[in-house]
Amino acid sequence: MEDVKQSNTGSLHLVVFPWLAMGHLIPFFHLSKLIAQKGHKVSFISTPRNLHRLPKLPPRSPLSSLITLVPLPLPRVENLPDDAESSNDLPYSKQQLLKxxxxxxxxxxxxxxxxxxxxxxxxxxxxHWLPPLAAKLGIPRAYFCCFSAACMAFLGPPSLLIDGHDARTKTEDFTVVPPWIPFKTDMAFRYHEVAKYVHDNVYGTPDTVRFGVAVRDSDVVLMRSSDEFEIEWFELLRELYGRNKPVLPVGFLPPPVDEEPTRVKDWLDKQQVNLVVYVALGTEATLSQQELTELALGLELSGLPFFWVLRDPPESTQSVSEMLPEGFVERVKDRGMVHFGWAPQVWILSHDSVGGFLTHCGWNSMIEGLGFGRVLILFPMLNDQGLNARLANNKGLGVEVPRNELDGSFTRDSVAECVRSAMVDDSGEMVRKRVMEMKSTFGDRNRNGRLENEFISFLEENMPKRLA
Incomplete structure (x- = not known):
């Protein structure tokens, strides 16, 4: 049961309002729990279906009286399915409808x-419309960023994003390190990471402007990271945002371990310690038939046990099980489990048999994997994932599957080689050692507690004058 500590400065009331994606909803909910543990009240606002998807607070938990879930029905727009309230309910091409x-x-x-x-x-x-609205009402504003500091630094200063002065207009422009990064780095996208998912902005405000306004109009920027892990990127962000803009790391918000699932547990309990590769590629990107085939056959060729989570693409007429190579599931049944639908990722990553994580490099997933000391096998697909892969690779925390720079294609042999390197071969020994060294940075609650306390103290000390 969570302990609630009464604040020395009086109880605050915070409204928390995340974007409609599970990779944002969950971190915002973890943040809300931390705030409530200090005795403050939280109104967590989202759509009804998304609120239902959140982890349930125990009925007798002291937090249940401090966190109020506030449903706002999602307005209907043309061509948006009636049951679509989250990014994982839609193909990536329809994300602008959700916005x-x-x-x-x-x-x-x-x-x-x-x-x-x-x-x-x-x-x-x-x-982007919320900060000026809150300012008009005299409400202090905190932008909680669910991206790495390196990713935000790559985007650039708010003025560049808002005023349309960013010279990066073509795919190629995002494959080079921007000029405002003063130190040597390869922090840039591969061509296929940008080109494959570029869509015309069919509605409203570009994401670059949304990011710029979120930063510019905040009273503080809260980052789900640590200055210990990304010190050079935090220093650069503070330069880009201006020294008068507080940029505070809140730590990695280590998630609690889910309740153990019987069927999954039974299978994992039979496997050797640190030898299973957990494979999960998020809820937004989808694999083509060729990509799915090469990945499946690569896992088979690796000879290592694996637990692969697959889900049917939204609005697809073909199930993902039908796309797997013929006879694949039968051939690997003695050492590989293919799990269709949702799976308890945090619990799986916490299991002793899991040693590696083949991931799409979403920031949320990478944090979860590293928090349990799992070597990352990097397979970025869209959004910020390519930049996160560069960051993890530069920090010695993963092995990236090599892909064609232009079209993103890869081979089963390269998958097998990367999996074996990360998990068992001598070539990955330094990576495995480095991951274990960083495990407490990402997963230790006490180590993250310092940053958590500092940002909550900031909120308390900068409360409105009416409560001071």
Whole structure:
């Protein structure tokens, strides 16, 4: 049971409003729990279906009286499916429709803010309209960033993003290190990481502007990272954002381990310690038929046990099970489990038999894997994932699957080689050692507690004058 400690400065009321993606909803919920543990009240606002997806607080938990889930029905827009309330409910090509509906939450959220008069609003990058709204109401604003400091530094200063002065307009422009990064690094996208998922902005405000406004109009930027891990990137961010803009690491918010699932546990319990590769590629990107085939056959060729989570692509007419190579599941059944649908990722990563994590390099997933000391096998697909892969590789925490720079293609042999290097071969020994050295940085609650306490103290000390 969580301990609740009463704040020395009086109880605050915070409104927390994440973007409609599980990789944002979950960290925002973890952040809300930390705030509530200090005796502050949280109104966590999202759509009804997304609130239902959040981890459940135990009925007798003291946090249940401090965290209130506030549902705001998602407005309907043309061509957006009625049951789509999260990015994992849609193919990537329809994400802009979800942002269009999300932006229509401005009026109901404004009404809630006016009626509840919170002491802080904690928001995400997508709600570019929220900071000026909160400022008008006199509510302090905290931008909680679910991306790495390196990723945000690559984007650049807010003025560049907002005013349209960014000279990067073509795919090739994002494959080189931007000029404002003063030290030697390969922090840039591969061509296929950008080109494959570039879509015309069919509605409204570009993401670059959303990011810029989120930073510029905040009173503080909270980063889900640590200055110990990304010291050079935090120093650069503070230069890019201006020395008057507080940029505070909140730590990695290590997640609690889920309740153990019987079927999954039974299979993992039979495997050798540190030898299973956990394979999960997130909820937004989808593999083509060729990519799925090469990945499957690569796992088979590696000769190592694996647990692979697969889900049917949204709006697809073909199930992912039908896309697997003929006879694959039968051939690997003695050492590989293919799991269709949702799986308890945190619990699986915590199991002693798991040694590696073949991941799409979402920041949330990487943090979870590293927090349990799992070697990363890097397979970035979209959004910030390519930059996260560069960061992990530069820090010696993973092995990246080599891919064609232009089209992203790869071979089964390269998959098998990377898996074996990360897990058992001598070539990956230094990576495995480095991951274990960093395990406590990502996963130790006491070590992360210092940063957690510092950012909550900032919120308490910068509360509105009416409560001071």
């Amino acid at each position: 269009r509906a999300f932006d229509l939450l401005e009026l109901p959220l404004a009404a809630f803010l006016e009626s509840s008069s919170p002491d802080w609003v904690v928001y995400d990058y997508a709600s």
